[in-house]
Amino acid sequence: xxxxxxxxxxxxxxxxxxxxxxxxxxxxxxxxxxxxxxxxxxxxxxxxxxxxxxxxxxxxxxxxxxxxxxxxxxxxxxxxxxxxxxxxxxxxxxxxxxxxxxxxxxxxxxxxxxxxxxxxxxxxxxxxxxxxxxxxxxxxxxxxxxxxxxxxxxxxxxxxxxxxxxxxxxxxxxxxxxxxxxxxxxxxxxxxxxxxxxxxxxxxxxxxxxxxxxxxxxxxxxxxxxxxxxxxxxxxxxxxxxxxxxxxxxxxxxxxxxxxxxxxxxxxxxxxxxxxxxxxxxxxxxxxxxxxxxxxxxxxxxxxxxxxxxxxxxxxxxxxxxxxxxxxxxxxxxxxxxxxxxxxxxxxx
Numbered sequence: 001x002x003x004x005x006x007x008x009x010x011x012x013x014x015x016x017x018x019x020x021x022x023x024x025x026x027x028x029x030x031x032x033x034x035x036x037x038x039x040x041x042x043x044x045x046x047x048x049x050x051x052x053x054x055x056x057x058x059x060x061x062x063x064x065x066x067x068x069x070x071x072x073x074x075x076x077x078x079x080x081x082x083x084x085x086x087x088x089x090x091x092x093x094x095x096x097x098x099x100x101x102x103x104x105x106x107x108x109x110x111x112x113x114x115x116x117x118x119x120x121x122x123x124x125x126x127x128x129x130x131x132x133x134x135x136x137x138x139x140x141x142x143x144x145x146x147x148x149x150x151x152x153x154x155x156x157x158x159x160x161x162x163x164x165x166x167x168x169x170x171x172x173x174x175x176x177x178x179x180x181x182x183x184x185x186x187x188x189x190x191x192x193x194x195x196x197x198x199x200x201x202x203x204x205x206x207x208x209x210x211x212x213x214x215x216x217x218x219x220x221x222x223x224x225x226x227x228x229x230x231x232x233x234x235x236x237x238x239x240x241x242x243x244x245x246x247x248x249x250x251x252x253x254x255x256x257x258x259x260x261x262x263x264x265x266x267x268x269x270x271x272x273x274x275x276x277x278x279x280x281x282x283x284x285x286x287x288x289x290x291x292x293x294x295x296x297x298x299x300x301x302x303x304x305x306x307x308x309x310x311x312x313x314x315x316x317x318x319x320x321x322x323x324x325x326x327x328x329x330x331x332x333x334x335x336x337x338x339x340x341x342x343x344x345x346x347x348x349x
Contacts, residue, residue: 001134002047003029006038006065007054007081012106016052019122023130034058035065042073050077050133052126053100055091063094070099077101077133079126089205096174097209101315102129105199129171132288136316158305161348163278164228165190168265168295170197170287172315174206176335177285181213183339186346188217192233193244193272195265197287200238207235226250236263243271259291265319269295281305281345283338284330286314290322297326306330307341 003026005016013031020029030045032038034057042048051069055062062080069076078100082092092103104125169176173196196206204221210233211219222234228248236242240252241263258264265284269292272280282299284292286309296306306327308320313335324330333341 001025001049001130002045003130004038004041004045004048004051005029005031006033006035006051006057006062007031008033008057009054012054012081015119016122016126019119019127020052020130022123023127023134025134026130035060035062035068038065039068042069042076046073048076050079050130052079052081054081055088055095056083063091063098066095066098066100074099077136079104079129079133081106084199084201086201086205089202092202093174093205093209097178101133102171104129129288132316132318158281158345158348160279162281162305162345163190164272164276164280165192165283165342165345166269166272166280167192167194167283167285168268168287168292168319169195169285170261170289170291170316170319172286173197174209175315176309176313177206177210178213179335180338180342181210181217181219183336184214184216184342184346185339186216186343188231188233188342188346190230190346191228191248192217193222193228193242193268194233194235195242195263195268196235197261197263197291198238203235203238210235222250222252224250224252236268238263241267243267244275245271246275248276259289261289261291265292266295270298273298273300277303279303279305281307281341283307283309284320284323285309285335286316287319288316289318292319293322293326296323296330301327301329307333307338309338310334 005013007013017029020026032041036059053062080095080100080103082088082103082105084105207219207221217233219233221237222242239262241255243251245251258266308323308330310332311317314320
């Protein structure tokens with residue numbers, strides 16, 4: 001696997017490069033100090049498989065670099081480094097919707113202690129993602145290959161209208177959710193619950209971003225005591241599991257991580273299976289790992305419409321692939337069709 005490290009800090013370039021050599025198949029990562037040099041390197045070496053990219057750099061920052069790269073290379077995997085701050089969260093979401101595949105956080109610059117903390121975080125967060133991406137099989141470029149459009153009416157027969165929408169996502173999720181919410185063109189008359197694997201601050205900014213994409217639904221980060229409300233989408237806050245209690249009340253907790261994550265889709269779906277007695281629709285979107293699969297199995301078959309995002313339109317087909325193995329009757333749908341399915345649901349009497 002050919003990797004390029006892009007960071008204006010020589011210390012971080014060396015640290016990231018050294019950590020990456022611990023990944024099987026990566027022996028000699030290349031490094032450059034800014035986005036302009038990264039673009040030139042990628043043009044000279046178009047077989048580069050993966051780029052780690054700092055967002056805060058001189059000459060050309062990370063956002064502009066991503067946009068320029070995606071003009072001529074759609075396939076190289078881009079993982080951005082972000083700070084755990086409001087500004088960092090905003091920039092990260094912009095990066096993800098501009099073409100970055102995933103992100104990891106690092107400490108703000110602040111001497112040796114912050115570098116040590118970042119090195120630990122690099123090993124904990126970056127290396128598993130690089131390893132996972134190294135195993136991902138290339139899928140057709142959906143921008144250049146026309147995917148068959150789903151005939152929504154013949155695709156799934158929803159004889160009973162769902163009364164709740166549940167969505168789970170991880171890697172590639174912010175862009176997928178953006179696509180879905182931009183495509184909502186009718187009044188949302190059902191509650192929506194969303195689990196996206198993200199840290200604190202990031203989920204609040206994600207909610208704000210999605211809320212600005214459509215006038216038909218209010219999107220906000222969930223708080224303890226929120227209730228299921230038609231036309232309101234609640235996103236589980238970073239570092240908190242979200243559960244649905246009897247009577248439709250939302251609770252949050254910091255119980256142990258499930259599938260190595262908090263919030264976890266499994267936790268939400270388990271609570272929904274126990275405390276929601278009406279028809280529902282569950283969507284498992286792009287993401288690494290298998291969070292959501294066990295939860296899908298717990299949802300009552302007779303009261304659940306299961307959908308998973310197609311491999312062709314997923315950044316990583318881990319979560320959707322696991323969900324289809326758990327529930328073989330789930331319907332596989334292309335990302336661009338999900339808004340149509342939701343609009344169809346909302347328009348039903």
